[in-house]
Amino acid sequence: MVEDDKRRAFEKIYHSHKRLVWTTTGRFFHENDKRWDAFQNTWERVAKYFQKFFSAGCEFLPGYLVTITKNECKNLLVKEKRERSLPLELAGEEDFAAAAETRQGAARAKELLALLPRHYRAVLEMRLVLEMSNSEVAKALEITPAKASTWYRRGRDMLVRRLKEEGITYE
Protein backbone atom coordinates (compact mmCIF):
# COMPACT_ATOMS: atom_id res chain seq x y z
CA MET A 1 0.00 0.00 0.00
CA VAL A 2 1.35 3.41 -0.95
CA GLU A 3 2.25 5.51 2.10
CA ASP A 4 -0.41 8.12 1.47
CA ASP A 5 -3.14 5.55 0.83
CA LYS A 6 -2.05 3.88 4.03
CA ARG A 7 -2.37 7.10 5.98
CA ARG A 8 -5.80 7.77 4.52
CA ALA A 9 -6.92 4.24 5.34
CA PHE A 10 -5.67 4.70 8.89
CA GLU A 11 -7.48 8.02 9.24
CA LYS A 12 -10.69 6.46 7.93
CA ILE A 13 -10.48 3.61 10.42
CA TYR A 14 -9.66 6.07 13.19
CA HIS A 15 -12.66 8.27 12.50
CA SER A 16 -15.07 5.36 12.10
CA HIS A 17 -13.93 3.50 15.21
CA LYS A 18 -12.64 6.17 17.60
CA ARG A 19 -15.88 6.12 19.61
CA LEU A 20 -15.63 2.37 20.04
CA VAL A 21 -12.06 2.63 21.32
CA TRP A 22 -12.90 5.52 23.63
CA THR A 23 -15.95 3.70 25.00
CA THR A 24 -13.88 0.55 25.57
CA THR A 25 -11.34 2.49 27.63
CA GLY A 26 -14.27 3.57 29.81
CA ARG A 27 -14.90 -0.08 30.72
CA PHE A 28 -11.52 -0.12 32.45
CA PHE A 29 -10.95 3.40 33.71
CA HIS A 30 -12.98 6.30 34.97
CA GLU A 31 -10.07 8.73 35.06
CA ASN A 32 -9.70 10.69 31.85
CA ASP A 33 -5.91 10.67 31.89
CA LYS A 34 -5.84 6.87 32.05
CA ARG A 35 -8.38 6.61 29.27
CA TRP A 36 -6.31 9.05 27.23
CA ASP A 37 -3.19 6.91 27.71
CA ALA A 38 -5.02 3.74 26.71
CA PHE A 39 -6.63 5.48 23.72
CA GLN A 40 -3.30 6.71 22.40
CA ASN A 41 -1.50 3.43 23.07
CA THR A 42 -4.21 1.62 21.14
CA TRP A 43 -3.87 3.79 18.06
CA GLU A 44 -0.08 3.64 18.24
CA ARG A 45 -0.28 -0.13 18.22
CA VAL A 46 -2.75 -0.09 15.34
CA ALA A 47 -0.32 2.08 13.38
CA LYS A 48 2.64 -0.12 14.26
CA TYR A 49 0.95 -3.27 13.03
CA PHE A 50 -1.29 -1.60 10.48
CA GLN A 51 -0.63 -4.00 7.62
CA LYS A 52 -1.63 -7.02 9.68
CA PHE A 53 -4.52 -5.14 11.20
CA PHE A 54 -5.79 -3.93 7.84
CA SER A 55 -5.53 -7.36 6.25
CA ALA A 56 -7.63 -8.93 9.02
CA GLY A 57 -10.77 -7.91 7.12
CA CYS A 58 -13.45 -5.34 7.85
CA GLU A 59 -15.71 -7.70 9.74
CA PHE A 60 -12.98 -8.33 12.29
CA LEU A 61 -11.96 -4.72 12.84
CA PRO A 62 -14.24 -4.02 15.83
CA GLY A 63 -13.19 -7.24 17.60
CA TYR A 64 -9.57 -6.59 16.77
CA LEU A 65 -9.77 -3.04 18.10
CA VAL A 66 -11.50 -4.10 21.30
CA THR A 67 -8.79 -6.74 21.79
CA ILE A 68 -6.05 -4.18 21.36
CA THR A 69 -7.77 -1.63 23.58
CA LYS A 70 -8.42 -4.16 26.33
CA ASN A 71 -4.82 -5.24 26.16
CA GLU A 72 -3.53 -1.68 26.41
CA CYS A 73 -5.85 -1.01 29.36
CA LYS A 74 -4.65 -4.16 31.09
CA ASN A 75 -1.04 -3.21 30.49
CA LEU A 76 -1.67 0.11 32.19
CA LEU A 77 -3.41 -1.62 35.08
CA VAL A 78 -0.51 -4.03 35.48
CA LYS A 79 1.89 -1.13 35.51
CA GLU A 80 -0.14 0.46 38.26
CA LYS A 81 -0.22 -2.81 40.18
CA ARG A 82 -3.96 -2.51 40.19
CA GLU A 83 -4.60 -5.60 38.10
CA ARG A 84 -6.15 -8.22 40.31
CA SER A 85 -7.57 -10.18 37.45
CA LEU A 86 -4.50 -12.17 36.48
CA PRO A 87 -4.34 -14.67 39.33
CA LEU A 88 -1.36 -16.97 39.52
CA GLU A 89 -3.47 -19.97 40.43
CA LEU A 90 -5.55 -21.74 37.80
CA ALA A 91 -8.84 -20.33 38.99
CA GLY A 92 -11.81 -21.29 36.88
CA GLU A 93 -10.48 -24.58 35.57
CA GLU A 94 -13.28 -26.56 37.17
CA ASP A 95 -15.90 -24.18 35.80
CA PHE A 96 -14.26 -24.51 32.43
CA ALA A 97 -14.54 -28.28 32.56
CA ALA A 98 -18.09 -28.27 33.84
CA ALA A 99 -19.31 -25.84 31.25
CA ALA A 100 -17.86 -27.98 28.50
CA GLU A 101 -20.72 -30.42 28.87
CA THR A 102 -23.58 -28.45 27.49
CA ARG A 103 -23.97 -26.22 24.39
CA GLN A 104 -22.32 -26.32 20.94
CA GLY A 105 -20.95 -24.34 18.02
CA ALA A 106 -19.27 -20.97 17.72
CA ALA A 107 -21.24 -19.47 20.58
CA ARG A 108 -20.16 -22.39 22.68
CA ALA A 109 -16.54 -21.84 21.65
CA LYS A 110 -16.80 -18.27 22.90
CA GLU A 111 -18.23 -19.50 26.16
CA LEU A 112 -15.37 -21.92 26.56
CA LEU A 113 -12.99 -19.10 25.91
CA ALA A 114 -14.72 -16.92 28.47
CA LEU A 115 -14.21 -19.65 31.03
CA LEU A 116 -10.51 -19.89 30.39
CA PRO A 117 -8.56 -18.49 33.33
CA ARG A 118 -8.11 -14.82 32.59
CA HIS A 119 -4.34 -14.81 32.68
CA TYR A 120 -4.29 -17.59 30.08
CA ARG A 121 -6.71 -15.74 27.86
CA ALA A 122 -4.72 -12.51 28.18
CA VAL A 123 -1.56 -14.28 27.09
CA LEU A 124 -3.34 -16.03 24.21
CA GLU A 125 -4.67 -12.69 22.96
CA MET A 126 -1.27 -11.10 23.17
CA ARG A 127 0.49 -13.93 21.40
CA LEU A 128 -2.09 -14.92 18.78
CA VAL A 129 -4.02 -11.73 18.03
CA LEU A 130 -1.51 -9.02 18.78
CA GLU A 131 1.38 -11.23 17.67
CA MET A 132 3.56 -10.14 20.55
CA SER A 133 6.68 -12.13 21.29
CA ASN A 134 7.05 -14.12 24.47
CA SER A 135 9.41 -11.55 25.92
CA GLU A 136 7.00 -8.71 25.04
CA VAL A 137 4.20 -10.54 26.85
CA ALA A 138 6.46 -11.12 29.86
CA LYS A 139 7.38 -7.45 29.96
CA ALA A 140 3.77 -6.28 29.62
CA LEU A 141 2.52 -8.54 32.41
CA GLU A 142 5.63 -8.11 34.53
CA ILE A 143 6.23 -11.86 34.75
CA THR A 144 9.19 -13.95 33.70
CA PRO A 145 9.45 -15.11 30.08
CA ALA A 146 9.30 -18.70 31.34
CA LYS A 147 5.99 -18.03 33.04
CA ALA A 148 4.64 -16.24 29.97
CA SER A 149 5.57 -19.24 27.89
CA THR A 150 3.97 -21.65 30.35
CA TRP A 151 0.75 -19.65 30.51
CA TYR A 152 0.57 -19.54 26.73
CA ARG A 153 1.20 -23.27 26.33
CA ARG A 154 -1.22 -24.31 29.07
CA GLY A 155 -3.92 -21.91 27.97
CA ARG A 156 -3.62 -22.95 24.36
CA ASP A 157 -3.62 -26.67 25.21
CA MET A 158 -6.60 -26.27 27.49
CA LEU A 159 -8.62 -24.37 24.91
CA VAL A 160 -7.75 -26.65 21.99
CA ARG A 161 -8.46 -29.74 24.05
CA ARG A 162 -11.88 -28.49 25.10
CA LEU A 163 -12.79 -27.35 21.62
CA LYS A 164 -11.83 -30.75 20.23
CA GLU A 165 -13.70 -32.56 22.96
CA GLU A 166 -16.82 -30.72 21.95
CA GLY A 167 -16.19 -31.38 18.28
CA ILE A 168 -15.88 -27.68 17.48
CA THR A 169 -13.77 -27.14 14.37
CA TYR A 170 -12.97 -24.13 12.21
CA GLU A 171 -13.03 -24.33 8.43
Place this chain on the structure above:
Amino acid sequence: MNENEALKRLLIEANEPGSLGITQDNLEEVPEWVEAGMAYFLQNPFQKQRPAGWRRALRYAAGIAAAIAVAMTVLYHTSPAARAWMDEVIRVVMTWREENTMFHFSGKQPEEVANSVWRPEWLPEGYEEYEVLDMSGATKIKYRNEEGRRFTLIYCPVEEGNMLDMDNEHSDYREITLNGQAAHLFESNTEGKNSFLVFFDETGRMAFQVYGLMPGETLIRVAESVAQKNLVKFLLLLSQNGPLKTYI
Protein backbone atom coordinates in the same frame (compact mmCIF):
# COMPACT_ATOMS: atom_id res chain seq x y z
CA MET B 1 -7.07 -22.42 8.26
CA ASN B 2 -4.41 -23.62 10.67
CA GLU B 3 -4.96 -23.98 14.37
CA ASN B 4 -3.33 -20.69 15.32
CA GLU B 5 -5.45 -18.81 12.78
CA ALA B 6 -8.58 -20.50 14.09
CA LEU B 7 -7.76 -19.59 17.66
CA LYS B 8 -6.92 -16.05 16.64
CA ARG B 9 -10.29 -15.70 14.93
CA LEU B 10 -12.06 -17.11 17.95
CA LEU B 11 -10.29 -14.66 20.24
CA ILE B 12 -11.18 -11.72 18.00
CA GLU B 13 -14.79 -12.80 17.62
CA ALA B 14 -15.07 -13.19 21.37
CA ASN B 15 -14.04 -9.56 21.72
CA GLU B 16 -16.80 -8.11 19.61
CA PRO B 17 -17.99 -4.85 21.16
CA GLY B 18 -21.13 -6.57 22.43
CA SER B 19 -18.97 -8.71 24.72
CA LEU B 20 -18.34 -5.56 26.76
CA GLY B 21 -21.93 -4.44 26.50
CA ILE B 22 -21.00 -1.86 23.87
CA THR B 23 -23.58 -1.16 21.19
CA GLN B 24 -24.07 1.59 18.64
CA ASP B 25 -26.55 3.17 21.05
CA ASN B 26 -24.18 3.55 23.97
CA LEU B 27 -21.00 4.62 22.19
CA GLU B 28 -19.51 7.65 23.91
CA GLU B 29 -18.44 10.69 21.95
CA VAL B 30 -14.68 11.25 21.96
CA PRO B 31 -14.05 14.45 23.93
CA GLU B 32 -12.76 17.41 21.97
CA TRP B 33 -9.55 17.59 23.99
CA VAL B 34 -8.78 14.00 23.03
CA GLU B 35 -9.41 14.77 19.37
CA ALA B 36 -7.20 17.79 19.62
CA GLY B 37 -4.49 15.72 21.27
CA MET B 38 -4.65 13.15 18.48
CA ALA B 39 -4.29 15.72 15.72
CA TYR B 40 -0.49 15.65 15.89
CA PHE B 41 -0.40 11.86 15.81
CA LEU B 42 -2.80 11.68 12.87
CA GLN B 43 -0.62 13.95 10.79
CA ASN B 44 1.74 11.02 10.46
CA PRO B 45 0.58 7.90 12.30
CA PHE B 46 3.35 5.77 10.78
CA GLN B 47 6.24 7.95 11.87
CA LYS B 48 8.84 5.40 12.88
CA GLN B 49 10.62 7.36 15.53
CA ARG B 50 7.89 9.34 17.17
CA PRO B 51 9.26 11.60 19.83
CA ALA B 52 9.06 9.53 22.98
CA GLY B 53 7.73 12.49 24.87
CA TRP B 54 4.69 13.32 22.80
CA ARG B 55 2.21 11.64 25.09
CA ARG B 56 3.99 12.60 28.27
CA ALA B 57 4.27 16.12 26.95
CA LEU B 58 0.52 16.39 26.70
CA ARG B 59 0.11 15.15 30.24
CA TYR B 60 2.87 17.47 31.43
CA ALA B 61 1.23 20.38 29.70
CA ALA B 62 -2.13 19.34 31.12
CA GLY B 63 -0.59 19.34 34.61
CA ILE B 64 0.82 22.80 34.15
CA ALA B 65 -2.45 23.98 32.69
CA ALA B 66 -4.32 22.51 35.67
CA ALA B 67 -2.04 24.30 38.13
CA ILE B 68 -2.43 27.55 36.23
CA ALA B 69 -6.17 27.01 36.06
CA VAL B 70 -6.43 26.69 39.85
CA ALA B 71 -4.51 29.92 40.38
CA MET B 72 -6.49 31.67 37.67
CA THR B 73 -9.80 30.48 39.06
CA VAL B 74 -9.00 32.00 42.45
CA LEU B 75 -8.01 35.27 40.82
CA TYR B 76 -10.99 35.16 38.51
CA HIS B 77 -13.44 34.97 41.36
CA THR B 78 -11.74 37.45 43.65
CA SER B 79 -10.72 40.23 41.33
CA PRO B 80 -13.02 41.92 38.79
CA ALA B 81 -9.97 43.45 37.13
CA ALA B 82 -8.29 40.09 36.83
CA ARG B 83 -11.52 38.64 35.52
CA ALA B 84 -11.78 41.20 32.76
CA TRP B 85 -8.12 40.80 31.96
CA MET B 86 -8.35 37.03 31.76
CA ASP B 87 -11.49 37.11 29.69
CA GLU B 88 -9.75 39.17 27.09
CA VAL B 89 -6.09 38.30 27.31
CA ILE B 90 -5.24 34.85 28.61
CA ARG B 91 -6.36 32.58 25.86
CA VAL B 92 -3.22 30.92 24.55
CA VAL B 93 -0.43 29.02 26.29
CA MET B 94 2.51 28.04 24.12
CA THR B 95 4.49 25.09 25.47
CA TRP B 96 7.90 24.18 24.10
CA ARG B 97 9.12 20.65 24.42
CA GLU B 98 12.24 19.04 23.07
CA GLU B 99 10.52 17.60 20.03
CA ASN B 100 7.29 19.53 19.61
CA THR B 101 5.50 22.72 20.43
CA MET B 102 1.90 22.97 21.56
CA PHE B 103 -0.59 25.78 21.75
CA HIS B 104 -3.27 25.20 24.37
CA PHE B 105 -6.30 27.43 24.39
CA SER B 106 -8.70 28.47 27.10
CA GLY B 107 -11.90 30.45 27.37
CA LYS B 108 -15.11 30.10 25.44
CA GLN B 109 -16.09 31.73 22.16
CA PRO B 110 -19.55 32.80 21.05
CA GLU B 111 -21.33 30.36 18.78
CA GLU B 112 -20.96 32.55 15.73
CA VAL B 113 -17.19 32.48 16.18
CA ALA B 114 -17.04 28.75 16.88
CA ASN B 115 -19.15 27.98 13.81
CA SER B 116 -17.48 30.42 11.47
CA VAL B 117 -16.13 29.20 8.15
CA TRP B 118 -12.69 30.22 6.90
CA ARG B 119 -10.81 29.70 3.67
CA PRO B 120 -7.68 31.11 2.03
CA GLU B 121 -8.39 33.40 -0.89
CA TRP B 122 -4.99 32.72 -2.38
CA LEU B 123 -3.52 29.30 -3.04
CA PRO B 124 -0.15 28.38 -4.52
CA GLU B 125 -0.52 27.74 -8.23
CA GLY B 126 -2.20 24.46 -9.11
CA TYR B 127 -3.49 23.65 -5.62
CA GLU B 128 -7.11 22.79 -4.95
CA GLU B 129 -9.11 21.93 -1.90
CA TYR B 130 -9.96 18.23 -1.91
CA GLU B 131 -11.03 17.25 1.59
CA VAL B 132 -12.64 18.90 4.60
CA LEU B 133 -12.68 17.08 7.93
CA ASP B 134 -14.71 18.14 10.93
CA MET B 135 -12.56 17.20 13.90
CA SER B 136 -14.94 18.03 16.73
CA GLY B 137 -14.04 21.61 17.38
CA ALA B 138 -11.45 21.99 14.66
CA THR B 139 -11.79 21.99 10.90
CA LYS B 140 -9.09 20.47 8.75
CA ILE B 141 -8.90 21.33 5.08
CA LYS B 142 -6.53 19.58 2.73
CA TYR B 143 -5.14 20.90 -0.52
CA ARG B 144 -3.15 19.24 -3.26
CA ASN B 145 -1.84 19.91 -6.72
CA GLU B 146 -1.62 17.67 -9.76
CA GLU B 147 1.80 16.43 -8.72
CA GLY B 148 0.31 15.17 -5.49
CA ARG B 149 2.03 17.75 -3.28
CA ARG B 150 -0.13 18.74 -0.35
CA PHE B 151 -0.63 21.26 2.36
CA THR B 152 -3.17 21.53 5.14
CA LEU B 153 -5.06 24.27 6.93
CA ILE B 154 -6.54 23.66 10.37
CA TYR B 155 -8.64 26.21 12.21
CA CYS B 156 -10.37 26.13 15.57
CA PRO B 157 -11.85 28.62 18.01
CA VAL B 158 -9.49 29.73 20.75
CA GLU B 159 -11.31 27.96 23.54
CA GLU B 160 -10.99 25.30 26.20
CA GLY B 161 -10.16 21.85 24.87
CA ASN B 162 -8.64 22.97 21.58
CA MET B 163 -4.96 22.63 20.89
CA LEU B 164 -2.52 22.89 18.02
CA ASP B 165 0.61 20.80 18.03
CA MET B 166 3.62 20.57 15.73
CA ASP B 167 7.03 19.10 15.28
CA ASN B 168 9.81 21.58 16.13
CA GLU B 169 12.79 19.30 15.62
CA HIS B 170 13.31 19.98 11.94
CA SER B 171 12.62 23.67 11.69
CA ASP B 172 13.82 27.16 12.55
CA TYR B 173 11.45 29.23 14.62
CA ARG B 174 10.62 32.88 14.28
CA GLU B 175 7.82 35.04 15.52
CA ILE B 176 6.14 37.27 12.98
CA THR B 177 3.06 39.48 12.96
CA LEU B 178 -0.06 38.55 11.04
CA ASN B 179 -3.47 40.23 11.35
CA GLY B 180 -1.97 42.42 14.07
CA GLN B 181 -1.33 39.36 16.23
CA ALA B 182 1.80 37.37 17.03
CA ALA B 183 2.17 34.43 14.67
CA HIS B 184 4.62 31.57 14.90
CA LEU B 185 6.55 30.23 11.94
CA PHE B 186 8.44 26.95 12.11
CA GLU B 187 10.23 26.87 8.78
CA SER B 188 11.58 23.49 7.78
CA ASN B 189 15.34 23.11 7.66
CA THR B 190 15.19 19.45 6.67
CA GLU B 191 14.21 18.06 3.30
CA GLY B 192 10.99 16.11 3.47
CA LYS B 193 9.82 17.82 6.66
CA ASN B 194 6.88 20.21 6.88
CA SER B 195 6.97 23.90 7.66
CA PHE B 196 4.29 25.06 10.09
CA LEU B 197 2.68 28.42 10.71
CA VAL B 198 0.34 29.17 13.60
CA PHE B 199 -1.58 32.43 13.45
CA PHE B 200 -4.78 34.10 14.64
CA ASP B 201 -7.50 36.25 13.17
CA GLU B 202 -7.66 39.96 13.99
CA THR B 203 -9.76 39.41 17.09
CA GLY B 204 -7.54 36.60 18.39
CA ARG B 205 -10.60 34.41 18.76
CA MET B 206 -9.83 31.98 15.96
CA ALA B 207 -6.57 30.03 15.65
CA PHE B 208 -5.11 28.63 12.45
CA GLN B 209 -2.35 26.26 11.56
CA VAL B 210 -1.12 25.86 8.01
CA TYR B 211 1.57 23.34 7.19
CA GLY B 212 3.12 21.58 4.27
CA LEU B 213 6.30 20.89 2.36
CA MET B 214 6.75 24.47 1.27
CA PRO B 215 8.77 27.56 2.16
CA GLY B 216 7.67 29.71 5.06
CA GLU B 217 6.96 32.62 2.72
CA THR B 218 4.36 30.55 0.86
CA LEU B 219 2.66 29.60 4.10
CA ILE B 220 2.63 33.25 5.12
CA ARG B 221 1.04 34.25 1.83
CA VAL B 222 -1.67 31.60 2.27
CA ALA B 223 -2.19 32.75 5.85
CA GLU B 224 -2.49 36.41 4.88
CA SER B 225 -5.29 35.53 2.49
CA VAL B 226 -7.37 33.51 4.96
CA ALA B 227 -10.74 35.19 5.42
CA GLN B 228 -14.05 34.39 7.00
CA LYS B 229 -16.74 33.21 4.63
CA ASN B 230 -20.42 33.84 4.88
CA LEU B 231 -21.60 30.37 5.77
CA VAL B 232 -24.81 30.43 3.75
CA LYS B 233 -23.17 32.03 0.77
CA PHE B 234 -20.24 29.66 1.05
CA LEU B 235 -22.43 26.56 1.05
CA LEU B 236 -24.50 27.90 -1.81
CA LEU B 237 -21.47 28.66 -3.91
CA LEU B 238 -19.88 25.36 -3.02
CA SER B 239 -22.97 23.41 -4.06
CA GLN B 240 -23.18 25.35 -7.31
CA ASN B 241 -19.58 25.49 -8.25
CA GLY B 242 -17.62 22.74 -6.54
CA PRO B 243 -14.25 23.20 -4.94
CA LEU B 244 -12.30 26.23 -3.92
CA LYS B 245 -10.76 27.42 -7.14
CA THR B 246 -14.16 28.33 -8.54
CA TYR B 247 -15.46 30.53 -5.76
CA ILE B 248 -12.53 32.80 -5.06
